[in-house]
Amino acid sequence: MSASAGGSENFWGALPDLARALAIQAGVLAGLWLVAQQLPRWVAPPYPLWAWVTAQAVLAAGVTLLLRLPRWWVWIQLLLPVVLGVAVWLQLPLWAVLMSLVVLWLLFRNALSEQVPLYLSNATTRKALCAAAKTLPQPVRFMDLGCGLGDAVVSMARCPKVVQSSGVETAPLSLWIARWRTRRAGAQVVGLSLWQVELQRYNLVYAFLSPVPMARLQEKVLQQMPPHSLFIANSFPLPDVAATEIWQLNDRRGTYLYLYRFDGQRRLLPPEVCHES
Ligand SMILES: C[S@@+](CC[C@H](N)C(=O)[O-])C[C@H]1O[C@@H](n2cnc3c(N)ncnc32)[C@H](O)[C@@H]1O
Known part of the structure:
Protein backbone atom coordinates (compact mmCIF):
# COMPACT_ATOMS: atom_id res chain seq x y z
CA MET A 1 0.00 0.00 0.00
CA PRO A 93 -11.31 33.54 -33.08
CA LEU A 94 -9.33 30.45 -32.10
CA TRP A 95 -6.25 31.67 -34.03
CA ALA A 96 -6.07 34.81 -31.85
CA VAL A 97 -6.12 32.72 -28.68
CA LEU A 98 -3.47 30.37 -30.07
CA MET A 99 -1.34 33.35 -31.16
CA SER A 100 -1.50 34.79 -27.62
CA LEU A 101 -0.38 31.45 -26.19
CA VAL A 102 2.52 31.33 -28.69
CA VAL A 103 3.58 34.87 -27.68
CA LEU A 104 3.47 33.83 -24.02
CA TRP A 105 5.60 30.79 -24.83
CA LEU A 106 8.12 32.93 -26.75
CA LEU A 107 8.53 35.12 -23.64
CA PHE A 108 8.25 32.51 -20.89
CA ARG A 109 9.84 29.46 -22.52
CA ASN A 110 12.47 29.21 -19.79
CA ALA A 111 9.83 29.00 -17.07
CA LEU A 112 9.08 25.53 -18.46
CA SER A 113 12.55 24.31 -19.44
CA GLU A 114 14.78 25.92 -16.77
CA GLN A 115 12.15 26.86 -14.17
CA VAL A 116 13.23 30.49 -14.57
CA PRO A 117 10.38 32.81 -15.60
CA LEU A 118 10.66 36.35 -16.93
CA TYR A 119 10.52 39.16 -14.40
CA LEU A 120 12.60 42.29 -14.58
CA SER A 121 15.14 44.07 -12.40
CA ASN A 122 13.69 47.36 -11.23
CA ALA A 123 15.31 50.83 -11.42
CA THR A 124 16.61 50.66 -7.82
CA THR A 125 18.37 47.39 -8.59
CA ARG A 126 19.88 48.76 -11.80
CA LYS A 127 21.19 51.75 -9.85
CA ALA A 128 22.71 49.41 -7.24
CA LEU A 129 24.41 47.39 -10.01
CA CYS A 130 26.05 50.57 -11.27
CA ALA A 131 27.14 51.42 -7.70
CA ALA A 132 28.61 47.91 -7.35
CA ALA A 133 30.51 48.35 -10.63
CA LYS A 134 32.20 51.42 -9.17
CA THR A 135 33.68 49.29 -6.36
CA LEU A 136 35.71 47.17 -8.81
CA PRO A 137 39.40 48.07 -9.27
CA GLN A 138 39.43 47.70 -13.07
CA PRO A 139 37.23 48.84 -15.98
CA VAL A 140 34.08 46.74 -15.90
CA ARG A 141 33.04 44.04 -18.36
CA PHE A 142 29.44 43.27 -17.40
CA MET A 143 27.43 40.13 -18.18
CA ASP A 144 23.74 39.59 -17.34
CA LEU A 145 23.05 35.82 -17.33
CA GLY A 146 19.48 35.58 -18.66
CA CYS A 147 19.04 39.24 -19.54
CA GLY A 148 15.27 39.20 -20.18
CA LEU A 149 14.30 42.32 -22.12
CA GLY A 150 17.79 43.81 -21.68
CA ASP A 151 16.99 46.39 -18.98
CA ALA A 152 20.14 45.80 -16.90
CA VAL A 153 22.35 45.52 -20.00
CA VAL A 154 21.10 48.87 -21.33
CA SER A 155 21.48 50.67 -17.99
CA MET A 156 24.96 49.23 -17.35
CA ALA A 157 26.08 50.45 -20.79
CA ARG A 158 25.45 53.96 -19.45
CA CYS A 159 27.33 53.38 -16.21
CA PRO A 160 30.63 55.36 -16.20
CA LYS A 161 33.00 52.56 -15.25
CA VAL A 162 31.59 49.99 -17.66
CA VAL A 163 33.53 49.40 -20.91
CA GLN A 164 31.50 46.40 -22.07
CA SER A 165 27.88 45.58 -21.26
CA SER A 166 26.49 42.27 -22.47
CA GLY A 167 23.81 39.68 -21.84
CA VAL A 168 22.64 36.27 -22.96
CA GLU A 169 19.04 35.11 -23.36
CA THR A 170 17.32 32.06 -24.85
CA ALA A 171 13.60 32.94 -24.76
CA PRO A 172 13.06 33.92 -28.44
CA LEU A 173 10.87 37.01 -28.07
CA SER A 174 12.79 38.37 -25.05
CA LEU A 175 16.01 37.88 -27.01
CA TRP A 176 14.67 39.76 -30.00
CA ILE A 177 13.46 42.69 -27.84
CA ALA A 178 16.70 42.76 -25.81
CA ARG A 179 18.83 42.75 -28.97
CA TRP A 180 16.87 45.58 -30.48
CA ARG A 181 17.07 47.69 -27.31
CA THR A 182 20.71 47.01 -26.52
CA ARG A 183 21.96 47.58 -30.05
CA ARG A 184 20.66 51.14 -29.82
CA ALA A 185 22.49 51.50 -26.48
CA GLY A 186 25.81 50.21 -27.87
CA ALA A 187 25.63 47.02 -25.80
CA GLN A 188 25.47 43.41 -26.89
CA VAL A 189 23.01 40.56 -26.33
CA VAL A 190 23.61 37.06 -27.68
CA GLY A 191 21.20 34.16 -28.09
CA LEU A 192 23.16 31.73 -25.94
CA SER A 193 22.39 29.64 -22.88
CA LEU A 194 23.89 31.04 -19.71
CA TRP A 195 25.54 27.64 -19.19
CA GLN A 196 27.69 28.27 -22.27
CA VAL A 197 29.02 31.65 -21.18
CA GLU A 198 32.73 31.75 -20.31
CA LEU A 199 32.63 33.79 -17.13
CA GLN A 200 36.43 34.32 -17.22
CA ARG A 201 35.78 37.09 -19.75
CA TYR A 202 33.74 39.27 -17.35
CA ASN A 203 34.62 40.89 -14.04
CA LEU A 204 31.01 41.72 -13.11
CA VAL A 205 28.44 38.98 -13.62
CA TYR A 206 24.78 39.35 -12.62
CA ALA A 207 22.08 36.69 -12.28
CA PHE A 208 18.40 37.18 -11.46
CA LEU A 209 16.99 33.69 -12.02
CA SER A 210 15.18 31.43 -9.52
CA PRO A 211 16.24 29.08 -6.71
CA VAL A 212 16.33 26.10 -9.11
CA PRO A 213 19.57 26.72 -11.10
CA MET A 214 21.59 28.31 -8.27
CA ALA A 215 23.47 25.17 -7.11
CA ARG A 216 24.66 24.46 -10.66
CA LEU A 217 25.47 28.13 -11.17
CA GLN A 218 27.48 28.15 -7.94
CA GLU A 219 29.84 25.51 -9.39
CA LYS A 220 30.28 27.54 -12.55
CA VAL A 221 30.88 30.79 -10.68
CA LEU A 222 33.46 29.26 -8.33
CA GLN A 223 35.30 27.65 -11.25
CA GLN A 224 35.23 30.48 -13.74
CA MET A 225 35.10 33.95 -12.13
CA PRO A 226 38.45 35.73 -12.78
CA PRO A 227 40.68 37.49 -10.19
CA HIS A 228 39.33 40.77 -8.69
CA SER A 229 35.82 40.06 -9.95
CA LEU A 230 32.32 40.29 -8.55
CA PHE A 231 29.32 38.00 -8.98
CA ILE A 232 25.91 39.40 -7.95
CA ALA A 233 22.83 37.25 -7.40
CA ASN A 234 19.49 39.02 -7.14
CA SER A 235 17.10 37.48 -4.55
CA PHE A 236 18.39 33.89 -4.87
CA PRO A 237 21.81 33.37 -3.25
CA LEU A 238 24.35 30.69 -4.09
CA PRO A 239 23.26 27.86 -1.78
CA ASP A 240 26.51 26.67 -0.17
CA VAL A 241 28.81 29.68 0.07
CA ALA A 242 28.37 32.83 2.14
CA ALA A 243 28.10 36.11 0.25
CA THR A 244 30.86 38.66 0.85
CA GLU A 245 28.21 41.38 1.17
CA ILE A 246 24.42 41.45 1.24
CA TRP A 247 22.75 44.64 0.11
CA GLN A 248 19.12 45.23 1.00
CA LEU A 249 17.69 47.74 -1.44
CA ASN A 250 15.26 50.45 -0.58
CA ASP A 251 12.60 49.35 -3.07
CA ARG A 252 9.04 48.11 -2.58
CA ARG A 253 9.98 44.44 -2.41
CA GLY A 254 13.08 45.01 -0.23
CA THR A 255 15.27 43.28 -2.83
CA TYR A 256 18.36 41.48 -1.54
CA LEU A 257 21.51 41.50 -3.66
CA TYR A 258 24.11 38.88 -2.74
CA LEU A 259 27.62 40.02 -3.67
CA TYR A 260 30.41 37.47 -4.03
CA ARG A 261 33.84 39.12 -4.37
CA PHE A 262 36.93 37.28 -5.60
CA ASP A 263 40.46 38.37 -4.68
CA GLY A 264 43.61 38.39 -6.86
CA GLN A 265 44.01 34.62 -6.36
CA ARG A 266 40.36 33.99 -7.35
CA ARG A 267 39.51 33.19 -3.70
CA LEU A 268 36.03 34.12 -2.55
CA LEU A 269 36.26 36.86 0.09
CA PRO A 270 34.53 36.10 3.42
CA PRO A 271 31.35 37.88 4.59
CA GLU A 272 31.43 41.55 5.53
CA VAL A 273 28.82 43.69 7.26
CA CYS A 274 25.33 44.11 5.87
CA HIS A 275 24.82 47.21 3.75
CA GLU A 276 21.56 49.08 3.04
CA SER A 277 21.15 51.27 -0.02
C1 LIG B 1 14.05 36.69 -13.89
S1 LIG B 1 14.44 37.05 -15.55
C2 LIG B 1 15.65 38.32 -15.33
C3 LIG B 1 15.79 39.22 -16.52
C4 LIG B 1 16.92 40.26 -16.41
N1 LIG B 1 18.16 39.65 -16.01
C5 LIG B 1 16.56 41.34 -15.44
O1 LIG B 1 17.10 41.28 -14.34
O2 LIG B 1 15.76 42.23 -15.78
C6 LIG B 1 15.39 35.62 -15.98
C7 LIG B 1 15.67 35.48 -17.46
O3 LIG B 1 16.60 34.41 -17.62
C8 LIG B 1 16.27 33.75 -18.85
N2 LIG B 1 16.89 32.42 -18.82
C9 LIG B 1 16.53 31.37 -18.06
N3 LIG B 1 17.33 30.33 -18.28
C10 LIG B 1 18.24 30.73 -19.21
C11 LIG B 1 19.34 30.10 -19.85
N4 LIG B 1 19.68 28.84 -19.60
N5 LIG B 1 20.07 30.80 -20.74
C12 LIG B 1 19.74 32.08 -21.01
N6 LIG B 1 18.70 32.74 -20.44
C13 LIG B 1 17.97 32.06 -19.55
C14 LIG B 1 14.76 33.75 -18.86
O4 LIG B 1 14.25 33.59 -20.16
C15 LIG B 1 14.46 35.14 -18.29
O5 LIG B 1 14.34 36.09 -19.31
Whole structure:
Protein backbone atom coordinates (compact mmCIF):
# COMPACT_ATOMS: atom_id res chain seq x y z
CA MET A 1 0.00 0.00 0.00
CA SER A 2 2.64 2.50 1.05
CA ALA A 3 4.85 1.42 -1.88
CA SER A 4 2.13 2.26 -4.38
CA ALA A 5 1.45 5.60 -2.64
CA GLY A 6 5.19 6.35 -2.86
CA GLY A 7 5.14 5.30 -6.51
CA SER A 8 2.29 7.61 -7.41
CA GLU A 9 4.00 10.44 -5.50
CA ASN A 10 7.17 9.81 -7.50
CA PHE A 11 5.20 9.68 -10.72
CA TRP A 12 3.59 13.04 -9.88
CA GLY A 13 6.92 14.53 -8.76
CA ALA A 14 8.66 13.32 -11.94
CA LEU A 15 6.17 15.08 -14.22
CA PRO A 16 7.31 18.40 -15.68
CA ASP A 17 5.67 21.46 -14.08
CA LEU A 18 3.72 22.15 -17.28
CA ALA A 19 2.14 18.67 -17.19
CA ARG A 20 1.28 19.04 -13.49
CA ALA A 21 -0.22 22.48 -14.07
CA LEU A 22 -2.36 21.23 -16.98
CA ALA A 23 -3.41 18.17 -14.96
CA ILE A 24 -4.57 20.48 -12.15
CA GLN A 25 -6.56 22.63 -14.63
CA ALA A 26 -8.10 19.48 -16.13
CA GLY A 27 -8.95 18.08 -12.67
CA VAL A 28 -10.60 21.32 -11.56
CA LEU A 29 -12.50 21.53 -14.87
CA ALA A 30 -13.77 17.97 -14.40
CA GLY A 31 -14.81 18.80 -10.82
CA LEU A 32 -16.68 21.91 -11.95
CA TRP A 33 -18.38 19.93 -14.73
CA LEU A 34 -19.70 17.50 -12.09
CA VAL A 35 -20.90 20.45 -10.01
CA ALA A 36 -22.61 21.89 -13.10
CA GLN A 37 -24.55 18.61 -13.52
CA GLN A 38 -25.98 18.86 -9.99
CA LEU A 39 -26.38 22.62 -9.74
CA PRO A 40 -29.84 22.89 -11.42
CA ARG A 41 -31.31 21.01 -8.44
CA TRP A 42 -30.58 24.02 -6.25
CA VAL A 43 -30.04 27.03 -8.54
CA ALA A 44 -31.87 27.56 -11.79
CA PRO A 45 -29.65 28.19 -14.86
CA PRO A 46 -28.28 30.15 -16.68
CA TYR A 47 -24.99 30.57 -14.81
CA PRO A 48 -22.77 33.49 -15.75
CA LEU A 49 -19.48 32.74 -17.51
CA TRP A 50 -17.52 34.93 -15.08
CA ALA A 51 -18.57 32.74 -12.15
CA TRP A 52 -17.21 29.57 -13.81
CA VAL A 53 -14.01 31.36 -14.85
CA THR A 54 -13.49 32.71 -11.32
CA ALA A 55 -14.12 29.29 -9.79
CA GLN A 56 -11.74 27.59 -12.25
CA ALA A 57 -9.00 30.20 -11.71
CA VAL A 58 -9.22 30.33 -7.91
CA LEU A 59 -9.49 26.54 -7.46
CA ALA A 60 -6.66 25.78 -9.91
CA ALA A 61 -4.41 28.38 -8.25
CA GLY A 62 -5.32 27.05 -4.79
CA VAL A 63 -4.54 23.43 -5.71
CA THR A 64 -1.27 24.56 -7.33
CA LEU A 65 -0.32 26.31 -4.10
CA LEU A 66 -1.26 23.25 -2.01
CA LEU A 67 0.75 20.93 -4.24
CA ARG A 68 3.74 23.29 -3.93
CA LEU A 69 4.48 23.94 -7.55
CA PRO A 70 6.90 26.88 -8.02
CA ARG A 71 5.17 30.10 -6.99
CA TRP A 72 4.87 31.63 -10.49
CA TRP A 73 2.70 28.70 -11.55
CA VAL A 74 0.07 29.94 -9.10
CA TRP A 75 -0.13 33.16 -11.12
CA ILE A 76 -0.17 31.30 -14.43
CA GLN A 77 -2.96 29.02 -13.16
CA LEU A 78 -4.93 32.08 -12.06
CA LEU A 79 -4.42 33.91 -15.35
CA LEU A 80 -4.96 31.10 -17.84
CA PRO A 81 -8.73 30.61 -17.24
CA VAL A 82 -9.20 34.39 -17.13
CA VAL A 83 -7.46 34.85 -20.50
CA LEU A 84 -9.47 32.02 -22.06
CA GLY A 85 -12.69 33.31 -20.44
CA VAL A 86 -12.12 36.81 -21.83
CA ALA A 87 -11.40 35.29 -25.26
CA VAL A 88 -14.71 33.39 -25.17
CA TRP A 89 -16.57 36.46 -23.90
CA LEU A 90 -15.11 38.63 -26.70
CA GLN A 91 -15.80 35.79 -29.15
CA LEU A 92 -12.21 35.97 -30.33
CA PRO A 93 -11.31 33.54 -33.08
CA LEU A 94 -9.33 30.45 -32.10
CA TRP A 95 -6.25 31.67 -34.03
CA ALA A 96 -6.07 34.81 -31.85
CA VAL A 97 -6.12 32.72 -28.68
CA LEU A 98 -3.47 30.37 -30.07
CA MET A 99 -1.34 33.35 -31.16
CA SER A 100 -1.50 34.79 -27.62
CA LEU A 101 -0.38 31.45 -26.19
CA VAL A 102 2.52 31.33 -28.69
CA VAL A 103 3.58 34.87 -27.68
CA LEU A 104 3.47 33.83 -24.02
CA TRP A 105 5.60 30.79 -24.83
CA LEU A 106 8.12 32.93 -26.75
CA LEU A 107 8.53 35.12 -23.64
CA PHE A 108 8.25 32.51 -20.89
CA ARG A 109 9.84 29.46 -22.52
CA ASN A 110 12.47 29.21 -19.79
CA ALA A 111 9.83 29.00 -17.07
CA LEU A 112 9.08 25.53 -18.46
CA SER A 113 12.55 24.31 -19.44
CA GLU A 114 14.78 25.92 -16.77
CA GLN A 115 12.15 26.86 -14.17
CA VAL A 116 13.23 30.49 -14.57
CA PRO A 117 10.38 32.81 -15.60
CA LEU A 118 10.66 36.35 -16.93
CA TYR A 119 10.52 39.16 -14.40
CA LEU A 120 12.60 42.29 -14.58
CA SER A 121 15.14 44.07 -12.40
CA ASN A 122 13.69 47.36 -11.23
CA ALA A 123 15.31 50.83 -11.42
CA THR A 124 16.61 50.66 -7.82
CA THR A 125 18.37 47.39 -8.59
CA ARG A 126 19.88 48.76 -11.80
CA LYS A 127 21.19 51.75 -9.85
CA ALA A 128 22.71 49.41 -7.24
CA LEU A 129 24.41 47.39 -10.01
CA CYS A 130 26.05 50.57 -11.27
CA ALA A 131 27.14 51.42 -7.70
CA ALA A 132 28.61 47.91 -7.35
CA ALA A 133 30.51 48.35 -10.63
CA LYS A 134 32.20 51.42 -9.17
CA THR A 135 33.68 49.29 -6.36
CA LEU A 136 35.71 47.17 -8.81
CA PRO A 137 39.40 48.07 -9.27
CA GLN A 138 39.43 47.70 -13.07
CA PRO A 139 37.23 48.84 -15.98
CA VAL A 140 34.08 46.74 -15.90
CA ARG A 141 33.04 44.04 -18.36
CA PHE A 142 29.44 43.27 -17.40
CA MET A 143 27.43 40.13 -18.18
CA ASP A 144 23.74 39.59 -17.34
CA LEU A 145 23.05 35.82 -17.33
CA GLY A 146 19.48 35.58 -18.66
CA CYS A 147 19.04 39.24 -19.54
CA GLY A 148 15.27 39.20 -20.18
CA LEU A 149 14.30 42.32 -22.12
CA GLY A 150 17.79 43.81 -21.68
CA ASP A 151 16.99 46.39 -18.98
CA ALA A 152 20.14 45.80 -16.90
CA VAL A 153 22.35 45.52 -20.00
CA VAL A 154 21.10 48.87 -21.33
CA SER A 155 21.48 50.67 -17.99
CA MET A 156 24.96 49.23 -17.35
CA ALA A 157 26.08 50.45 -20.79
CA ARG A 158 25.45 53.96 -19.45
CA CYS A 159 27.33 53.38 -16.21
CA PRO A 160 30.63 55.36 -16.20
CA LYS A 161 33.00 52.56 -15.25
CA VAL A 162 31.59 49.99 -17.66
CA VAL A 163 33.53 49.40 -20.91
CA GLN A 164 31.50 46.40 -22.07
CA SER A 165 27.88 45.58 -21.26
CA SER A 166 26.49 42.27 -22.47
CA GLY A 167 23.81 39.68 -21.84
CA VAL A 168 22.64 36.27 -22.96
CA GLU A 169 19.04 35.11 -23.36
CA THR A 170 17.32 32.06 -24.85
CA ALA A 171 13.60 32.94 -24.76
CA PRO A 172 13.06 33.92 -28.44
CA LEU A 173 10.87 37.01 -28.07
CA SER A 174 12.79 38.37 -25.05
CA LEU A 175 16.01 37.88 -27.01
CA TRP A 176 14.67 39.76 -30.00
CA ILE A 177 13.46 42.69 -27.84
CA ALA A 178 16.70 42.76 -25.81
CA ARG A 179 18.83 42.75 -28.97
CA TRP A 180 16.87 45.58 -30.48
CA ARG A 181 17.07 47.69 -27.31
CA THR A 182 20.71 47.01 -26.52
CA ARG A 183 21.96 47.58 -30.05
CA ARG A 184 20.66 51.14 -29.82
CA ALA A 185 22.49 51.50 -26.48
CA GLY A 186 25.81 50.21 -27.87
CA ALA A 187 25.63 47.02 -25.80
CA GLN A 188 25.47 43.41 -26.89
CA VAL A 189 23.01 40.56 -26.33
CA VAL A 190 23.61 37.06 -27.68
CA GLY A 191 21.20 34.16 -28.09
CA LEU A 192 23.16 31.73 -25.94
CA SER A 193 22.39 29.64 -22.88
CA LEU A 194 23.89 31.04 -19.71
CA TRP A 195 25.54 27.64 -19.19
CA GLN A 196 27.69 28.27 -22.27
CA VAL A 197 29.02 31.65 -21.18
CA GLU A 198 32.73 31.75 -20.31
CA LEU A 199 32.63 33.79 -17.13
CA GLN A 200 36.43 34.32 -17.22
CA ARG A 201 35.78 37.09 -19.75
CA TYR A 202 33.74 39.27 -17.35
CA ASN A 203 34.62 40.89 -14.04
CA LEU A 204 31.01 41.72 -13.11
CA VAL A 205 28.44 38.98 -13.62
CA TYR A 206 24.78 39.35 -12.62
CA ALA A 207 22.08 36.69 -12.28
CA PHE A 208 18.40 37.18 -11.46
CA LEU A 209 16.99 33.69 -12.02
CA SER A 210 15.18 31.43 -9.52
CA PRO A 211 16.24 29.08 -6.71
CA VAL A 212 16.33 26.10 -9.11
CA PRO A 213 19.57 26.72 -11.10
CA MET A 214 21.59 28.31 -8.27
CA ALA A 215 23.47 25.17 -7.11
CA ARG A 216 24.66 24.46 -10.66
CA LEU A 217 25.47 28.13 -11.17
CA GLN A 218 27.48 28.15 -7.94
CA GLU A 219 29.84 25.51 -9.39
CA LYS A 220 30.28 27.54 -12.55
CA VAL A 221 30.88 30.79 -10.68
CA LEU A 222 33.46 29.26 -8.33
CA GLN A 223 35.30 27.65 -11.25
CA GLN A 224 35.23 30.48 -13.74
CA MET A 225 35.10 33.95 -12.13
CA PRO A 226 38.45 35.73 -12.78
CA PRO A 227 40.68 37.49 -10.19
CA HIS A 228 39.33 40.77 -8.69
CA SER A 229 35.82 40.06 -9.95
CA LEU A 230 32.32 40.29 -8.55
CA PHE A 231 29.32 38.00 -8.98
CA ILE A 232 25.91 39.40 -7.95
CA ALA A 233 22.83 37.25 -7.40
CA ASN A 234 19.49 39.02 -7.14
CA SER A 235 17.10 37.48 -4.55
CA PHE A 236 18.39 33.89 -4.87
CA PRO A 237 21.81 33.37 -3.25
CA LEU A 238 24.35 30.69 -4.09
CA PRO A 239 23.26 27.86 -1.78
CA ASP A 240 26.51 26.67 -0.17
CA VAL A 241 28.81 29.68 0.07
CA ALA A 242 28.37 32.83 2.14
CA ALA A 243 28.10 36.11 0.25
CA THR A 244 30.86 38.66 0.85
CA GLU A 245 28.21 41.38 1.17
CA ILE A 246 24.42 41.45 1.24
CA TRP A 247 22.75 44.64 0.11
CA GLN A 248 19.12 45.23 1.00
CA LEU A 249 17.69 47.74 -1.44
CA ASN A 250 15.26 50.45 -0.58
CA ASP A 251 12.60 49.35 -3.07
CA ARG A 252 9.04 48.11 -2.58
CA ARG A 253 9.98 44.44 -2.41
CA GLY A 254 13.08 45.01 -0.23
CA THR A 255 15.27 43.28 -2.83
CA TYR A 256 18.36 41.48 -1.54
CA LEU A 257 21.51 41.50 -3.66
CA TYR A 258 24.11 38.88 -2.74
CA LEU A 259 27.62 40.02 -3.67
CA TYR A 260 30.41 37.47 -4.03
CA ARG A 261 33.84 39.12 -4.37
CA PHE A 262 36.93 37.28 -5.60
CA ASP A 263 40.46 38.37 -4.68
CA GLY A 264 43.61 38.39 -6.86
CA GLN A 265 44.01 34.62 -6.36
CA ARG A 266 40.36 33.99 -7.35
CA ARG A 267 39.51 33.19 -3.70
CA LEU A 268 36.03 34.12 -2.55
CA LEU A 269 36.26 36.86 0.09
CA PRO A 270 34.53 36.10 3.42
CA PRO A 271 31.35 37.88 4.59
CA GLU A 272 31.43 41.55 5.53
CA VAL A 273 28.82 43.69 7.26
CA CYS A 274 25.33 44.11 5.87
CA HIS A 275 24.82 47.21 3.75
CA GLU A 276 21.56 49.08 3.04
CA SER A 277 21.15 51.27 -0.02
C1 LIG B 1 14.05 36.69 -13.89
S1 LIG B 1 14.44 37.05 -15.55
C2 LIG B 1 15.65 38.32 -15.33
C3 LIG B 1 15.79 39.22 -16.52
C4 LIG B 1 16.92 40.26 -16.41
N1 LIG B 1 18.16 39.65 -16.01
C5 LIG B 1 16.56 41.34 -15.44
O1 LIG B 1 17.10 41.28 -14.34
O2 LIG B 1 15.76 42.23 -15.78
C6 LIG B 1 15.39 35.62 -15.98
C7 LIG B 1 15.67 35.48 -17.46
O3 LIG B 1 16.60 34.41 -17.62
C8 LIG B 1 16.27 33.75 -18.85
N2 LIG B 1 16.89 32.42 -18.82
C9 LIG B 1 16.53 31.37 -18.06
N3 LIG B 1 17.33 30.33 -18.28
C10 LIG B 1 18.24 30.73 -19.21
C11 LIG B 1 19.34 30.10 -19.85
N4 LIG B 1 19.68 28.84 -19.60
N5 LIG B 1 20.07 30.80 -20.74
C12 LIG B 1 19.74 32.08 -21.01
N6 LIG B 1 18.70 32.74 -20.44
C13 LIG B 1 17.97 32.06 -19.55
C14 LIG B 1 14.76 33.75 -18.86
O4 LIG B 1 14.25 33.59 -20.16
C15 LIG B 1 14.46 35.14 -18.29
O5 LIG B 1 14.34 36.09 -19.31
